[in-house]
Amino acid sequence: MKDRNRWAVAVVCDSPVLSLQLCRQLTRLDCYCTAIKAETDPARLQDFDLVFIELMLLHQNGFALMRLLRTRLALPLVLVTGTGRHTDHDWGKAAGATAVLERPLADDAVAQVLSCCCQ
């Protein structure tokens, strides 16, 4: 049974290290966190309060995945980028991201996104 006082967050990322570390960070920030390998079935994500999507996926384009999920899901979607390019922010938002977070992910930046998106 999900504790409604804690946010349920999905991390869509096919990098074992990056998803592990982001899940740990989110758990530290008092979230229920589930790591999911690149997911294109929106039905599996419907029960979450928030979804983090990694931009740099192995065999998929993070922007395209974001666009696809945005057409089916109304919940906040956060794009995580590590390319250092400013264009990711603009194009990520255009693809439907609620927020775009840039690596390295500081705790306070993640916490701020959580509080903004999940209110």
Next chain:
Amino acid sequence: MLLSVTQDAQPGCVVHAGLWAGKRQLYAWLVDLPADGIPDALQSAALAKLLDTLRILANWVPGLLPANDPLWRLLKVGRGLLIHTDAVTRHKLLTFCFSQIEDEDLAGHVLSVVGQHQERGNPDSRSESVGSSVVETALAFILGTDLSLPLAWARGPSVCRDLAVTLQYFPGSLSTASAEAAIANCWGNRVEALAACLADSSWTLAAWCSNGGVRICHQLAALAEFDSNPALARYCRKLSALLVHAHLQSGPDPHGKRQLLKLICSLAQPGMVQPTALPWLANPGCLSDKLQADELLYSALQQEVSCYRESLDLFLDARTDGRDTEKYHRQQLLQLTTRMRWVLLEAGLECASTCLACCSEVMARYWFCKIPWPDRITVLLATLREYLLVDILLHTDADRWESLQTQMLSLWPQQSYGADIPVRIGPATPTTLGQVPRLLSSSLQTLAMAEPQGFYMTDADSQGAEQMLHELALLERGAAAVEIRPVERLCGQLLDMYGLLQVSDTTIPTALLQRAHSSLLSMLDAAALWQEPVQETGLSQEIDAWLRERWQQYPLAEHPVDWPGLCLALQSFAASLGGMLALPLRLEIQTLSAPPQALPGQVLLHIVQVLIRTLCLDVGSHQANRNGRHLPVVTVFTLSVALVDGHWCLELGEDSGAAVPDTQEMSRLKLKLPDAASRISCRMEHGLRVFRVTFRQ
């Protein structure tokens, strides 16, 4: 002889390491030769064995050693040392060996300078003038243009170390006061230059590479090596790593900037340099305690590293075999390298992470400039592959990562320095090529959410449609500027479709438009990730067929009676003329700013036809170099018609880049126009050549 080769040795790393060690051994052996260059029997036997081993190693993996590698020449000449008995020939051969051993003619040059002094009858006294002359030659090499060659630059410190050894072979040449003064002068000069670079830095890696910061750090390390101060050289390399890291992070806070400047300025003061003054770089590269204690993270890292190595293998194999898939694997590798940077950072391997960040930046820069990767990058990636085994990662020290990082940064493409040429993709202000992606990603909001069937040309959505057409035109020019041809082509086709739909009553091809928009978005997604966009198969042909078929339904109207009919007639004329001349052109007609009742339609049609037909001759001659000027392949004519002071006048702009015609040409053009055209003039405006024709009343 320390080298041994067995059949089960791994190709690549082992052979490479063997060749390197062999070269060093040969070098050491040559330095130890007696001054007359005559080896004794024992030395001859050792040399023969060494040369044989090097030959076996060089042949071990075909293609590993390029045909132009100096080692091949060295192997041939080395034999000569054993065969020839006269001292003069041996000396020549020995000099040649020195000149080849480090892929530079540096050592040979230094030897020849010393030799000249010896020939002048001063062979034994190592005078101050000899020392300072040699040192100045060496310093000129360290600071000179030769160091801009990527290979020499990357190997600068080792070359300088060897140079110092070479000079020590001639005792006294490094110990003169004037030589020390020359080194101190160079040092102060470089430190000042570094401080100036830092003060002016915009805190991007591109800027740091292009303004010479990386190079100066490298020169400082080389100078320290040359001055036989390994601690200071290490300090310089760490400082260089710190500065690169700061630029990767878009710069420290103002306090950090001041600290860095202070640190660099302190280098200029003799005796003030404390190589331990960089505490935050004390242990950046070794395996962190975090990783050692964390089995889950360790196991995840193993998976990740193995995946990255697979990707590297695929690329290196495809590159070696010259396969068609190389491009695809290169793209994958670029993306994974960017990701791997963060993976290593999350695992606590900061030095490796910074090195990978530099690799991905350099690789991406080649992608952006559309330049093929040089072979040297492949060699460095092969080295990187050897480092990226988890067990090796645990023991690879920071110096190795920093060395790899410096070598990678030395390959920063020179072309990217000049990439910021002004590009016109908006109606007025030219932007720089580097700003095009940013401008596009922030300007395509409507297009990113376009739904053609619900969007099209109804009164309610006309503003959205207008915005979308504007974005498509912007994107076409932007894609041409950064040379993304499939996007440029599809944008052009979409604009043609909308152009036709605007002036005709053709049924909206909803399915085709949806497919085109969806394909465009996929391509933009790929381009936004700096991947090669691929257009949906057959889509382009389908759109062309649709356009051809529709235009055939609208033959050129002889007597258009109203403004929409006139627009249709003009578009139809442009389409048929473009097809006839095989010249990609588009006519964009601005909204009429006056009531169309009194518009002399026939005259207007005639004048525009004459103008476009004449201008197409100029356009055709400028067509070939449009790509070179970052312009779209399609030439755009822009027509606007207005009523000014009771006179109708038209303005036709075109973007071929041709110059304004001279008076004679304008007179000839005037003669071609009907009498109804009273005046014609031409001017340049926002990069367009604009012809203005005023009608008689």
